[in-house]
Amino acid sequence: MIPHLIHQIWLGESGGSSPPSTFQQAAASWRHHHHDWEYRLWGSAEIRQLFAAARPELQGLYDAYPYWVQRADAARYLILHRYGGIYADLDILCERSFEFIGNCDLVLAPTKPLGVSNDLMATEAGHPLFRRLLDELPSSYHRWQKPWVLPHFQIMCGTGSLHLSRVFAMVEDHTPVRLLSNSEYGHGNIDEALVRHIDGNTWAGWDTHALIFLQRRWKRSLLGVLIILVLLVFLL
Structure with a gap:
């Protein structure tokens, strides 16, 4: 069962020692809808301590990531594996209680054009998916951390x-999961x-903005086809 814990992360590397007011309001919405749940906002020092205690072999990789959001990604997997609960990015506002997940072991949200998103996840502590996510971080780093990528x-x-999404595809056939609908995930019936x-997208650089710009205007273009092919090759 998924414990009554809500985790969010602010590393301070994306602007300021504390989240901006809009993110603080979003964080308050999670506490508002979950009065008797434990809420924790993780900072850089606490995350480093957790890596040192739980996965010391990944500390060097954690420090080697060139982008702060990669450290935030790795941290959310470790936090959920160690403690379980809900993880939500600070640019996600809670509209209703998640009490319904009490009988679930894993809850994920689908994303477009395919796969699942890591900005909103819920799990029991020690779930094998999150152990596998941590185990696969070194191989993903060596595969994608190239100067031409x-x-x-x-x-x-x-x-x-x-x-x-790649790791979930490895274990999906024998991993019970509650997938949120598009509407539940905030992309449909309000x-x-x-x-x-x-x-949000505080991590997005020029290339991300360029890809979003092109996708919105050339959805049926060759670029869209190439991106889908890259994703398919990556997930297979």
Whole structure:
């Protein structure tokens, strides 16, 4: 069962020692809808202590990541594996209680064009998916941390949602999971929404913004086809 814990992360490397007011309001929404749940906002020092205690062999890799969001990605996998509960990015606002997940072992949210997102996850402590996510971090790093790979893909494939999607595909056949619907994930019927996404993407660089720009305008273009092919090759 998933414990009544809510985890969020602010490393301070994306601007300021504390989250901006919009993120603080989003964090408050999680506490508002879960009065009797434990809430924890993790900082850099606490995360380093956790790696030292739980996965010391990954400390060097954690420090080697060139982008702060990669450290945040790795940290969320370790936190959930160690403690269980819900992890949500600070740009996700909670609209309704997640009490329904009490009988689940794993809850994930689908993302487009395929795969699952790592910005909202819930799990029991010690779930094998999250152990595998941690175990696979070194291979993903060596595969994608290349000077000719765009930072967007270094992040997404090295530690982010595509890393999660690849590892989940390895274990999906024997891993019971409750997948949120698009509406529950905030991309559909607002009456069914559990969460709402606010302006975030504090990690996004020029390449991410360029890809988003092109995707929105050329959805049926060759670029879209190439991106899907890259994702399929990556997930296979």
